[in-house]
Structures are given as structure tokens and as C-alpha cells.
Amino acid sequence: MTTVPISMLDVRAQIDGAMRAAVGRLDPRTHRVAAYHLGWADAAGRPADAGGKSLRPALALLSARAAGADPEVGVPGAVAVELTHAFSLLHDDIMDGDRTRRHRPAAWTVFGEPAAILTGDALAALAGELLLEVPGPGGPRAARSLAAATRRLIAGQALDLGFEERDQVGLRECLTMSADKTASLLACSCSIGAVLAGAPEPLVAGLAAFGAELGLAFQLVDDLLGVWGEPAVTGKPALSDLRSRKKTLPVVAALTAGTAESARLAELYARPSPLSDAELREAARLVEAAGGRGWAEAEAGRRVERAAAHLADADLPDLVRTEFLDIAAFVTRRDH
Amino acid sequence: MTTVPISMLDVRAQIDGAMRAAVGRLDPRTHRVAAYHLGWADAAGRPADAGGKSLRPALALLSARAAGADPEVGVPGAVAVELTHAFSLLHDDIMDGDRTRRHRPAAWTVFGEPAAILTGDALAALAGELLLEVPGPGGPRAARSLAAATRRLIAGQALDLGFEERDQVGLRECLTMSADKTASLLACSCSIGAVLAGAPEPLVAGLAAFGAELGLAFQLVDDLLGVWGEPAVTGKPALSDLRSRKKTLPVVAALTAGTAESARLAELYARPSPLSDAELREAARLVEAAGGRGWAEAEAGRRVERAAAHLADADLPDLVRTEFLDIAAFVTRRDH
Numbered sequence A, B: 001m002t003t004v005p006i007s008m009l010d011v012r013a014q015i016d017g018a019m020r021a022a023v024g025r026l027d028p029r030t031h032r033v034a035a036y037h038l039g040w041a042d043a044a045g046r047p048a049d050a051g052g053k054s055l056r057p058a059l060a061l062l063s064a065r066a067a068g069a070d071p072e073v074g075v076p077g078a079v080a081v082e083l084t085h086a087f088s089l090l091h092d093d094i095m096d097g098d099r100t101r102r103h104r105p106a107a108w109t110v111f112g113e114p115a116a117i118l119t120g121d122a123l124a125a126l127a128g129e130l131l132l133e134v135p136g137p138g139g140p141r142a143a144r145s146l147a148a149a150t151r152r153l154i155a156g157q158a159l160d161l162g163f164e165e166r167d168q169v170g171l172r173e174c175l176t177m178s179a180d181k182t183a184s185l186l187a188c189s190c191s192i193g194a195v196l197a198g199a200p201e202p203l204v205a206g207l208a209a210f211g212a213e214l215g216l217a218f219q220l221v222d223d224l225l226g227v228w229g230e231p232a233v234t235g236k237p238a239l240s241d242l243r244s245r246k247k248t249l250p251v252v253a254a255l256t257a258g259t260a261e262s263a264r265l266a267e268l269y270a271r272p273s274p275l276s277d278a279e280l281r282e283a284a285r286l287v288e289a290a291g292g293r294g295w296a297e298a299e300a301g302r303r304v305e306r307a308a309a310h311l312a313d314a315d316l317p318d319l320v321r322t323e324f325l326d327i328a329a330f331v332t333r334r335d336h
Helices: A011-023 A028-037 A055-066 A071-096 A107-111 A113-132 A138-164 A171-196 A201-228 A249-255 A260-270 A277-289 A292-313 A318-333 B011-023 B028-037 B055-066 B071-096 B107-111 B113-132 B138-164 B171-196 B201-228 B249-255 B260-270 B277-289 B292-313 B318-333
Strands: none
Touching (some): A011 A055, A011 A071, A011 A113, A028 A071, A028 A107, A028 A113, A028 B138, A055 A071, A055 A201, A107 A113, A113 A138, A113 B113, A113 B138, A138 B113, A171 A201, A171 A249, A201 A277, A201 A292, A201 A318, A249 A277, B011 B028, B011 B055, B011 B071, B028 B113, B055 B171, B055 B318, B071 B107, B071 B113, B071 B138, B071 B171, B107 B113, B113 B138, B138 B171, B171 B201, B171 B249, B201 B249, B201 B292, B249 B292, B260 B277, B277 B292, B292 B318
């Protein structure tokens, strides 16, 4: 069992009102899809409680406190990054053909692709709109930061889709992909509250640098869970990343290690037909034997260290620094 | 033959550099889809020239001149509304299952749905980003206007998708749908240049009101062309809106007219099987006989008159007012 950092415990209560008010602006059809996707309702529209970890909102609220402001100052940022995250998951599930999300059928399988595409569009637009409504210079500055992060997120997904069509992917470009697809929104989350609080640029840059390294650590752990995670806990089928032959960081590290196991893994990944359960288990063993698992675990640790170094250099209250580091530790030892 | 208003003649030359610089920021995969969709390239990536009318950019540049500014001031707005329009067409074609756009295969049929979804996402994000980069208060104000228009555009598409599942649609809600789906972005286009130029709120509101009425006139004419347009000119198959049983404004006006022809049209629209060519021609005759065609033509005229009245009340140079009215006249007598 992993305990949850204090700053993540009550974050949903802190942003729930603002999240519901924001999503409440959507037309009824789109709202229904959004409420399901966010875990607030089941497919029939009945109230449910199946939300995510709220990692990004927690970071956004902490980020306001890092600038000496009340966490409330970070709420529009927290809502905006969470809506952007929700938009990207909605569209990614369609693009990747993923039918399951957080133990439930993905929204597009329930409401159809058109409704899921449109709801993603609406959530992305809403995120920008919320920030632009914040009075003062912080709102536009935050909106610009989020727009840049959103474009990097999209570029990362484009790169990832491209990987699927290629036999050879290098570890460096795989890291670039993860930096774009995952870390850019985490970097934005860690700094957007400070931006809204009018923080000086060095603090904003330090928090964003912390978030970028944290984001890579997060993705490495996610990729490890995609192979060795417990299906009952992760909400994804066993060995799902290997089944869909995703070129994740530990897999690419194994494929490019130049060992006999690398060659055998490449052979399995190149098969035109679906892999059997025995072959999937073999592939997992090969990733480990070729050093992919060990590298990813060590790399996640190195990224958290680098993240901590950025925070050590930044000018923020000690208590807030500790809470950021608690989240970083949580991210790397989580099981889902 | 229809002649093109002076302010639409050279608009593509005026914004081409800025459009290409903006789209040039996209990653290579996304860029390829965008270049095809925008008519700059064919499916193999070879240069092509198959762009649209550039109506929205023309209005955006005029709108800067309405505020006494140089048209260049409106360029980021012109690019942003055109990218937003491109985003909505990319996603709408997927959602509506439309396989043809401007005489060419729709982008999703060429590059696949995932690439088309992602490219739409990227263009929408890029539009907001461009405006937020404009120095001074005009940029964020313009970004906010575009974000609100984008959300209405999405709400209109949601309403339109809902219409497909329903037997009965009222004329009032059909007008609301068109006001959201089409007119909101036209209203933004007609005012965004003035916003960037720092125009006072009454002028911005007057230009937006002009654009909203123009947008409805535009949609009415589009709907008329969807039934009675020449396929060789419109780039869409003959009677395409009837074939897909779209609940467009003239069709809904006919369906709700309470005549014998309305009842027969409703019967054809309720058929589970595809309509034959003879039935499609009959449906077109029924829309006309039930008064749908006449109403839509008259309503388009009324909307242009109301648009002109808003301009008459607004404080802008006479030459610019004339050019706006030339565009309004062009929109209502165009054949594609």
C-alpha cells in the first residue's frame, strides 16, 4: 500500500466546485460525455465516483503556494490543466483504439467517436477560456503557457503515432516523445499557479524545470506499470503495452541494448499476428533481461533527483518544497 | 458568374506568409495533414493550390481597417480564425462521415482518423497561441473572443449531431444551431481585427453583430446550395444534404410548414433505407413546394439587411463599410 501525500488528499474537494462550474457551461450532450469521462457519472448519467488521481491539479495549487499566494489563486490553473489532461485522454483513447480507461469502458466506446471527439474539443477550448477570464496579467500569461504545453502534448502524440509505423525507434527520440506528450503538461501544472500569482520568471522557470523532470519520471513509472503493473490496480489489461506493441521507454531501452534478448524482442515486436499470452510473458522477460526494466527504474530515480535539484535552487517556502518532493516520491512508488 | 469583392481578391497573398509560418511550427506529420487540408499540397505532399474562399481572413483584415488600423494589424486574427475554421472542418468531416471536401477526398480518408483528429487539435491550439503572442492587451482580448466563438461552434456541432438522432426539429432551434455552428466564428472574424487594433467596445460589438447576421445569411445560402447547388461548382455530390438527410434550415422550414408536402417529406426523411435518385429529386421538389426554399432565400435577404443596419449604426470609415457590404452581397449570391 502506498500512502498519498497530504497535498493530494483534499485537492479534489478544493477544485470540485470550480471543475463542475466550468464543465457545467457545456451543452447537455457534451456535458454528459465529459461527466462520464471525468468519473462523475456512469454511462446512464447516474452519479459516480471514478475520478483520477488529480495529480496535475495538486501540483497547480502547490505552485500558487510556491509563489506565496493562497492555493485558491491556483484554482483556475488547476481546473485548466485537468481539463486539458481530460481532453488529451479522450482523443488519445480514440486514436490508440484503447477501449478501457480507469477500469471502465473508454468514453468513445460508450458514446461513439463523434461525441468523444467533440467533447475533447470542448474541454480543450474551455481550459483556455477559463484562464483568459482571470483578471490581471496572470491569466493571459497562464493561457499562453497552457497553449504551448498543449501543442507540445499534441506533437508528442504525433511522434508516438509515428513510432507505431516504424520498426526502429531510438531511446533519445523516445525520451523526446515522452517529454512532449507527458512532461510538458506536468511542467505547466507545476508552474501555472505561480504564473497566476504573478511570480517572478526565475521561480516560474524553476518550477517548470522541476515539473519537466517529474513528468519524465512519471512516464517511466507509467511505462513500467504498463508491463509489470497489477491489472486489478492499474485498470488496464495485463501486459497491455506489450500486447499493443507500444514502443515505451523500457521497451525501447531493451530493443536498443544490442543484446541477444534485444534481437528476440525485436522479432516478437515485428510479428504481424497478435502475440499469445506465453509470448507476451516472454516479451516481458526479454525487456527485463535486456536491461530495459533496470534502466527505466534507475532513470526514474535520476529524473526525480534532477527534479529535486531544480527545487533546491528555487526560491520557495520550505514547506511547499517538501510537499512537492512528497508528490515526486509518491509518483515514483505508486502502483497505478 | 459571380465577381469577387475587392477585399477578398488579394487576401490570400496578404496572409499567406503568416499562415505558412504558423503552420510551419507543427511537427512534420501533422504539418503534412494540415498542408493537404488547407489545399497547399496534394496527398503525396506535392505543392497544390486548392484553398478555400478565405472569407473569414478577409473579414478579419477589414475589421482592423474598420478600427482605423492598417490591415496588417488584423493578420494574427485572420490566421487564427482561418486555422479555427480548418480545425472545425477537419473534425466535422470525421464526425459527419463526409468523404469529400472542396472536390478532394477529405483529409481523414487520406491520412486516417487519428492523424486528422490530431491535426485538428493542433490547429485549434495554434490559433489561440498565435493571438496570445500578440503584444499588448489586444492579443488576450482577441484570444478570449476566439475561445468563446470556438466553444459556441462546438456547441452548435453538438446540437447538429443531436438533430440526426431526432425525428422532430424546430425551426427556432435549427436557427440557434446555425448561429452557434457558423455565425459565431463569422462574428468573431468580423470583429477580431478591431479587437487587435484596440477598438472601443461599441465598434467591436457592432462589427460582431454584423458578422452574426452575415453568418446566418451565409449558412442559409450554404444550405440552399446543399440542395440546389451545381455539384461541379460546390465540390459536393448532387443533393448531398438530402442524401444524408441533414436537417438544414430550408429542410426544417419545409418540414415544419404543416403542408401535405411537409408530411410527405417527413415520410421520406424517416425511411430507414437510402433514398433513390428519384426520391432525392422528389425530396428537393417537396422542400420547394412546402416553402422551404422561398423562406430560406427571403430569410437570407432579411439577415443581410439586418447585418447592414448594424453597420450603419457603427462608427467606421465609409469605404470599409462598403467593402463589408460587398462581401455580404457576394456571400448571398455565390454559387459555391
